[in-house]
Amino acid sequence: xxxxxxSILSADFGNLQRDVEEICNANCDLVxxxxxxxxxxxxxxxxxxxxxxxxxxxxxxxxIHLMVENNTFFVELFAPLKPQYISFHIEEEKHPHRLIQKxxxxxIKPAIVLNPHTPPEAxxxxxxxxxMVLLMSVNPGFGGQSFIESVLPKAARLNEMRNKLNPNCLIxxxxxxxxxxIKSLKDVGVDVVVAGSYVFKHENRQTAIQNLQI
Ligand code: DX5
Ligand code: ZN
Numbered sequence: 001x002x003x004x005x006x007s008i009l010s011a012d013f014g015n016l017q018r019d020v021e022e023i024c025n026a027n028c029d030l031v032x033x034x035x036x037x038x039x040x041x042x043x044x045x046x047x048x049x050x051x052x053x054x055x056x057x058x059x060x061x062x063x064i065h066l067m068v069e070n071n072t073f074f075v076e077l078f079a080p081l082k083p084q085y086i087s088f089h090i091e092e093e094k095h096p097h098r099l100i101q102k103x104x105x106x107x108i109k110p111a112i113v114l115n116p117h118t119p120p121e122a123x124x125x126x127x128x129x130x131x132m133v134l135l136m137s138v139n140p141g142f143g144g145q146s147f148i149e150s151v152l153p154k155a156a157r158l159n160e161m162r163n164k165l166n167p168n169c170l171i172x173x174x175x176x177x178x179x180x181x182i183k184s185l186k187d188v189g190v191d192v193v194v195a196g197s198y199v200f201k202h203e204n205r206q207t208a209i210q211n212l213q214i
Pocket of ligand 2: 194
């Protein structure tokens with residue numbers, strides 16, 4: 001079954017505890033946290049003060065997605081919150097293998113994110129060291145954008161690579177995910193989906209999460 005990680009970027013930040021508790025009670029699989037620094041992406045979100053408040057009320061593990069320039073600094077900042085995953089963008093890291101080892105040494109599962117233009121071959125030689133690869137299906141920075149279809153053949157290619165090199169490595173897709181594309185994502189081997197606006201704008205968030213857990 002596909003795992004669902006609602007992105008709290010689309011939550012009501014005035015009622016963050018209520019929204020985090022609601023998605024956890026609705027049986028989401030992970031809580032996706034988008035960290036943006038205003039440099040790597042043209043948006044600025046939350047730091048460890050807010051994320052630690054989320055960690056306190058979340059009963060599901062955190063999936064922290066870094067969209068930042070200085071990955072190592074942010075990994076050290078968020079590691080004490082004990083997320084299950086920290087993912088960083090390959091486009092912004094000179095020494096990805098070293099950073100993967102660092103994340104793992106902190107007891108966290110390392111993941112790498114690929115922007116829409118980055119081919120899966122960019123991480124071929126890192127795949128065996130990763131727990132998850134996150135494919136962006138929108139340009140990072142904002143919720144509520146439309147799904148970029150080219151992620152489907154890309155996920156299919158990554159699926160073949162990981163079946164050969166590291167079958168335990170999960171494939172996650174982030175951006176524009178809804179009940180209209182979930183079946184195509186499952187068909188190409190995607191294991192985890194991030195969904196922000198689809199879940200938080202749905203009149204029944206539990207139904208929305210269940211619609212994606214196919
Ligand atoms: C975009 C973020 C996403 C975003 C997804 O940079 O990484 O996690 O919140 O939002 P939707 O599901 O609305 O596209
Ligand atoms: Zn994200």
